[in-house]
Amino acid sequence: MIVGSGGREHCLAWKVSQSKLVDKIYCAPGNGGMSEIGECVPLESLPDLVSFAQEEKIDLTLVGPEAPLSQGIVDLFEDRSLPIIGPDQRGALLESSKIFAKNFMEKYRIPTASFETFDDYNDAVDYLKKRDTYPLVIKADGLAGGKGVYITYDVDEAIDALGELMVDLKFGNAGERVVIEDFLEGEEATMMVLWDGKSCFLLPSSQDHKRVGEGDIGPNTGGMGAYSPAPVIDEIVRGKVEKNIVHPLLEGIKKEELKYRGVIYLGIMVDKKKEPWVLEFNVRLGDPETQVVLPRINNDWLEVNLAIWEGKLSEVKFSVSDFPVLGVVLASKGYPGNYEIGKKISGLEKFPNRIDDEVLVFHAGTEKGDDGFYTAGGRVLNVCARGKTLREAKDKVYRAITEIHFENVYYRRDIGFRAIGEK
Numbered sequence: 001m002i003v004g005s006g007g008r009e010h011c012l013a014w015k016v017s018q019s020k021l022v023d024k025i026y027c028a029p030g031n032g033g034m035s036e037i038g039e040c041v042p043l044e045s046l047p048d049l050v051s052f053a054q055e056e057k058i059d060l061t062l063v064g065p066e067a068p069l070s071q072g073i074v075d076l077f078e079d080r081s082l083p084i085i086g087p088d089q090r091g092a093l094l095e096s097s098k099i100f101a102k103n104f105m106e107k108y109r110i111p112t113a114s115f116e117t118f119d120d121y122n123d124a125v126d127y128l129k130k131r132d133t134y135p136l137v138i139k140a141d142g143l144a145g146g147k148g149v150y151i152t153y154d155v156d157e158a159i160d161a162l163g164e165l166m167v168d169l170k171f172g173n174a175g176e177r178v179v180i181e182d183f184l185e186g187e188e189a190t191m192m193v194l195w196d197g198k199s200c201f202l203l204p205s206s207q208d209h210k211r212v213g214e215g216d217i218g219p220n221t222g223g224m225g226a227y228s229p230a231p232v233i234d235e236i237v238r239g240k241v242e243k244n245i246v247h248p249l250l251e252g253i254k255k256e257e258l259k260y261r262g263v264i265y266l267g268i269m270v271d272k273k274k275e276p277w278v279l280e281f282n283v284r285l286g287d288p289e290t291q292v293v294l295p296r297i298n299n300d301w302l303e304v305n306l307a308i309w310e311g312k313l314s315e316v317k318f319s320v321s322d323f324p325v326l327g328v329v330l331a332s333k334g335y336p337g338n339y340e341i342g343k344k345i346s347g348l349e350k351f352p353n354r355i356d357d358e359v360l361v362f363h364a365g366t367e368k369g370d371d372g373f374y375t376a377g378g379r380v381l382n383v384c385a386r387g388k389t390l391r392e393a394k395d396k397v398y399r400a401i402t403e404i405h406f407e408n409v410y411y412r413r414d415i416g417f418r419a420i421g422e423k
């Protein structure tokens with residue numbers, strides 16, 4: 001069973017469906033694309049998911065988004081001996097509480113921006129007034145759908161941000177406590193680590209494009225495109241990530257006795273001196289990074305996850321394709337603000353997502369109707385392609401996009417600009 005309904009989950013379903021070990025895939029709740037691969041079941045609450053897994057004797061559950069993990073889906077499944085990959089609720093604090101994550105990084109000497117934490121608005125304001133080095137970054141402690149982070153350039157802006165978080169409670173109780181940290185300059189990248197409690201494997205690097213506008217301007221989104229590998233993570237930086245971040249992180253997870261089996265996502269800033277710093281941890285695969293990383297993994301993804309479940313990850317021989325993959329999100333105009341749904345999508349029949357196809361189209365906010373697919377969300381499709389080079393992959397993606405259409409489609413035309421060096 002795959003829990004979730006986005007592009008990441010469609011990609012997971014696509015990858016798992018290629019396994020010789022799989023008989024049947026359930027998607028809870030899934031999306032239009034996932035309904036072509038497995039059976040979509042309209043379940044979202046944890047009690048419903050657990051009962052369903054018990055009744056259907058689900059052999060393995062993979063969870064896409066952070067919400068069920070932070071609500072304790074793994075604890076519930078494990079109490080009933082139902083196999084599931086992911087951290088328990090305490091382990092999920094690495095993502096669901098920025099204060100927990102920052103204290104953890106401090107304790108285990110993982111490089112991250114210097115910080116202070118506050119649960120009192122007036123104390124935080126006093127601190128902001130004393131600081132004379134801006135920008136400063138103010139973050140809601142709890143989950144805020146990626147929107148609870150403010151980069152502020154002077155004390156007035158910082159106090160406004162604090163007011164939104166701690167007084168107006170714009171993100172509910174997620175903002176009752178805050179982290180205030182130093183601003184780090186550099187280039188961001190993503191590293192995802194598989195971990196079975198004993199050994200780890202670093203998936204290939206990738207880079208997301210979080211802002212809605214070309215050149216990385218405008219509001220943050222769930223991600224407008226990605227590519228893998230990210231050249232900013234060269235061999236030297238990768239070595240530093242492994243030694244300075246992954247090793248102490250995994251030591252810390254063991255020492256703190258976090259029950260953790262699954263993926264650890266590292267949001268990394270690489271500074272001018274090529275030193276990697278942790279911006280954030282996520283306790284799951286990234287979206288849209290998964291859609292460009294998984295097509296590069298030649299292994300059977302179900303076998304990999306069963307090995308994680310059994311604590312035998314060290315026995316897996318990984319094979320990673322040298323071909324880069326780049327993916328562009330087709331969104332509904334207006335996203336991440338208001339947008340219309342229910343638009344007919346045309347051209348998808350040209351992209352059947354066969355295992356060796358150069359272009360792969362993963363669905364996010366889509367629904368299957370009697371006569372084809374319709375838009376059902378802000379981010380609608382991920383159009384991905386492999387190429388001998390990133391440049392070639394990018395050209396293939398943008399060529400494929402000309403064959404797909406829905407009313408009011410919006411997408412960035414510059415995905416990959418940092419690596420390819422052009423818009």
Ligand code: AMP
Pocket residue numbers: 113137139146149151181182183184185188210267279280
């Ligand atoms: P987070 O959810 O903590 O990863 O923050 C969301 C985004 O805010 C990151 O992807 C960065 O673009 C930016 N950001 C967060 N923390 C910092 C920091 N200390 N310095 C610079 N940018 C940051």
Ligand code: GLY
Pocket residue numbers: 208222223282285286287288289
């Ligand atoms: N791409 C960012 C995330 O998955 O959180």
